[in-house]
Amino acid sequence: MDRLSPLDQSLLRLLTANARASVSELAKQLGVSRLTVQNHMQQLERHKVIEGYTVKLRSDYAPWQIAAYMLIATDQKRLGPLVRALEKIAEIHSLYSISGEYDLVAELRAENTTALDVAMDKVTAIEGVLRSHSSVLLSKKFER
Structure with a gap:
């Protein structure tokens, strides 16, 4: 994956702020369908842009x-x-x-x-x- 699309960049910003956000919530914030978000997340995971999801503890x-x-x-x-x-x-x-x-x-x-x-x-x-x-x-x- 050479360059991230503007959608991928926005998706990564949202996930960085809240890795527990639902696909539906992400889709709504990005103004795209759930399927689009799922596809982009899978592609980012497959290309190792996203290596995992985590929890921030107080x-x-x-x-x-x-x-x-x-x-x-x-x-x-x-x-x-x-x-x-x-x-x-x-x-x-x-x-x-x-x-x-x-x-x-x-x-x-x-x-x-x-x-x-x-x-x-x-x-x-x-x-x-x-x-x-x-x-x-x-x-x-x-x-x-």
Whole structure:
């Protein structure tokens, strides 16, 4: 799928805002038939534009109560095994390669500061991690 149509883009915006919206509701908001919405959703899923649907939990119901970003400088020769080791740390919610002084940024989520500290220690103990810098998230101002 090379380019998304304006309808696909609008559909994705609606689903991003509310993944539980019914096909009928989406069709009404888009001004098209239910069948059109179903066909576009199936096509987006088939082309892996949509990889899944999720639920957003209110922060006080989430099993994790604390989150942090951790910048990680690495030995580039050990990047593959290092990333595989990071995948095994359950508290790492996402991992991105970045440009600049650090090579990776990990988003960590944990139940409390002790669990977060343990997870960060696991990261720094991995062979190939040269140094890290962490920032704990204090509050969410907004999310899109």
